[in-house]
Amino acid sequence: MESEGPSREFLCGTWRTESGTGTTDPSVPLPLFRLMRQLTIAANQSASMESLLQMVIDRLCERTGWAIGHAWRVDGTRRHLLPLDSWHVLDPRSEPFVVETMAARPVVGAGFVGRVASEKRILWWSRLVDRREFQRAPVASRVGIRTGFAFPVVGAHETLAVLEFFAYENRDPNPAFLEVMEDLGVQLGHVLEGRRADEKFRGLLESAPDAMVIVGQDGRIQLVNAQTERMFGYKRDELLGKPVEMLVPMEKHGAHSRHRENLLADPRFRPMGAGLNLYARRRDGIEFPAEISLSPLQTETGTVITAAIRDISRRKQLERQLSEAVWREQQSLGQELHDGLGGALTGLAFMSKALESKLGSTGSALVDEAARITDAAKGALEQVRHIAKGLLPVDVEAHGLEEALAELARSVTERLGVTCTFVCPRRVRIDDNIFANHLYRIAQEAVTNALRHGKPRRVQILLHRDPQQLTLKIEDDGCGLAGAVEGGGLGLHTMRQRAGFVGGKLEVQGRDGGGTVITCMVKGASDDVAERTN
Numbered sequence: 001m002e003s004e005g006p007s008r009e010f011l012c013g014t015w016r017t018e019s020g021t022g023t024t025d026p027s028v029p030l031p032l033f034r035l036m037r038q039l040t041i042a043a044n045q046s047a048s049m050e051s052l053l054q055m056v057i058d059r060l061c062e063r064t065g066w067a068i069g070h071a072w073r074v075d076g077t078r079r080h081l082l083p084l085d086s087w088h089v090l091d092p093r094s095e096p097f098v099v100e101t102m103a104a105r106p107v108v109g110a111g112f113v114g115r116v117a118s119e120k121r122i123l124w125w126s127r128l129v130d131r132r133e134f135q136r137a138p139v140a141s142r143v144g145i146r147t148g149f150a151f152p153v154v155g156a157h158e159t160l161a162v163l164e165f166f167a168y169e170n171r172d173p174n175p176a177f178l179e180v181m182e183d184l185g186v187q188l189g190h191v192l193e194g195r196r197a198d199e200k201f202r203g204l205l206e207s208a209p210d211a212m213v214i215v216g217q218d219g220r221i222q223l224v225n226a227q228t229e230r231m232f233g234y235k236r237d238e239l240l241g242k243p244v245e246m247l248v249p250m251e252k253h254g255a256h257s258r259h260r261e262n263l264l265a266d267p268r269f270r271p272m273g274a275g276l277n278l279y280a281r282r283r284d285g286i287e288f289p290a291e292i293s294l295s296p297l298q299t300e301t302g303t304v305i306t307a308a309i310r311d312i313s314r315r316k317q318l319e320r321q322l323s324e325a326v327w328r329e330q331q332s333l334g335q336e337l338h339d340g341l342g343g344a345l346t347g348l349a350f351m352s353k354a355l356e357s358k359l360g361s362t363g364s365a366l367v368d369e370a371a372r373i374t375d376a377a378k379g380a381l382e383q384v385r386h387i388a389k390g391l392l393p394v395d396v397e398a399h400g401l402e403e404a405l406a407e408l409a410r411s412v413t414e415r416l417g418v419t420c421t422f423v424c425p426r427r428v429r430i431d432d433n434i435f436a437n438h439l440y441r442i443a444q445e446a447v448t449n450a451l452r453h454g455k456p457r458r459v460q461i462l463l464h465r466d467p468q469q470l471t472l473k474i475e476d477d478g479c480g481l482a483g484a485v486e487g488g489g490l491g492l493h494t495m496r497q498r499a500g501f502v503g504g505k506l507e508v509q510g511r512d513g514g515g516t517v518i519t520c521m522v523k524g525a526s527d528d529v530a531e532r533t534n
Contacts, residue, residue, distance in 0.1 A: 035063055039184060049192055053161060054086040056188065061088040066165040068094055070101060072113050073161045081106045081113055081162060093143050100139045111135055116150045117159045122182055124149040124173040147171040151181045154189040161192070211309040215244045217302055219257065231311055233283035249281050280309060289316050316500065323501050327434050342384045349377035401436040402428060405443055405461050412447060412459065420447065420459040428465045438498040439472050439520065445491045446474035446518040454478025454516060470522045477515040
């Protein structure tokens with residue numbers, strides 16, 4: 001409200017003019033609502049709970065003339081109020097009152113601010129020093145305090161804080177002012193609860209053991225935690241607002257964008273590329289194996305994607321060591337079977353054959369039994385050799401993997417009548433036993449799956465190396481493995497795991513005209529494969 005005459009401002013239900021103080025005018029709430037709007041806007045810009053409450057106290061005291069303003073917060077037990085170091089005090093005579101207030105721990109439900117906290121409503125006490133339930137009445141009387149009012153900062157379910165104000169003169173309450181303060185307490189409660197939720201979320205994000213990256217619908221990074229900085233070597237401000245693809249190997253940018261779009265179209269938790277060997281890219285360009293889980297998160301501004309990224313380099317190293325240990329055990333067992341039991345059975349077969357010859361020369365009736373013993377010994381020897389070969393299918397001397405794959409193709413053709421061919425355009429030298437055996441097992445599993453489930457007429461095994469990568473491809477013309485691709489069954493998990501052991505990746509695709517193509521690719525594999533896999 002404006003009128004002619006001296007300038008004036010609202011002062012808790014009175015008009016203060018340049019010439020003095022006027023009378024209460026409850027019909028002019030507009031300045032109060034302007035004040036509340038200003039306070040609410042400023043509150044949303046505050047950095048912390050303490051700075052927010054300090055700002056409100058200062059503005060209210062400056063605009064309404066209260067001599068003292070102070071803030072309390074409810075403690076974690078919900079039983080007491082704790083004084084905050086948030087004050088507006090201009091008169092030095094208030095110092096004893098400040099000291100006693102900072103030492104107080106009011107009980108929720110008792111006294112001045114305790115009742116405000118429990119009852120969630122404003123209290124206005126004129127002639128404050130006459131209130132026996134006001135525990136600070138003696139010191140308030142000494143410093144000259146006469147009036148006090150307090151209002152709660154209320155969240156959805158509980159009181160979060162209490163703001164109290166004091167004057168050195170007796171004041172009567174103004175209904176319009178109290179109504180605005182009540183609304184202000186609710187607005188501040190919404191701001192504080194949002195701030196608490198945000199701080200709790202950021203705290204959880206920072207305490208996560210994995211790198212946490214939050215990405216908007218536009219694919220740009222909105223938030224990261226400290227672990228992301230450590231894992232990728234970027235500073236936080238180098239990541240915020242940048243495309244998330246900067247953390248992905250260059251050749252995977254397109255696939256990563258499609259995967260993110262699919263998640264936004266069907267928002268649900270999922271491990272990214274389940275069963276695949278994923279890699280992330282550090283600031284220095286070095287790629288490392290990673291395990292990535294994606295979760296959609298609904299916010300006020302829309303859906304964002306939370307990515308949890310774990311560096312599994314150590315796990316891959318341990319898997320490699322375990323694979324080496326298993327291979328050594330297989331090598332030892334296979335060698336023992338071949339040399340030990342195989343040698344004994346060979347000797348037994350010779351002895352039984354010699355016995356058979358002696359019995360035959362004497363015309364003994366036992367010659368047939370001796371012949372059966374000889375055949376049984378030869379059969380057992382063949383089984384032992386087969387088991388030993390299964391444990392150590394690849395002899396890496398010279399070109400063992402090529403020969404083993406060629407033998408696999410010949411065996412399938414001879415035993416099952418399915419045309420199986422092995423193609424190797426140029427010699428591929430592999431000096432790592434474990435690497436070679438993993439590739440052989442992948443081919444063996446792929447061929448077995450094709451024969452068992454695809455009913456093919458032809459199967460081709462291709463081994464090829466170029467300057468960029470080593471490729472092992474198994475292709476058939478059967479009915480396909482669509483169900484296996486979707487469900488990850490039929491040994492696909494095992495094949496992918498083996499591909500991961502050698503630092504490669506496995507792809508399963510349908511073949512034009514029917515059938516399945518399984519491809520294992522190992523980037524950077526050269527003649528000295530051992531150097532890469534170790």
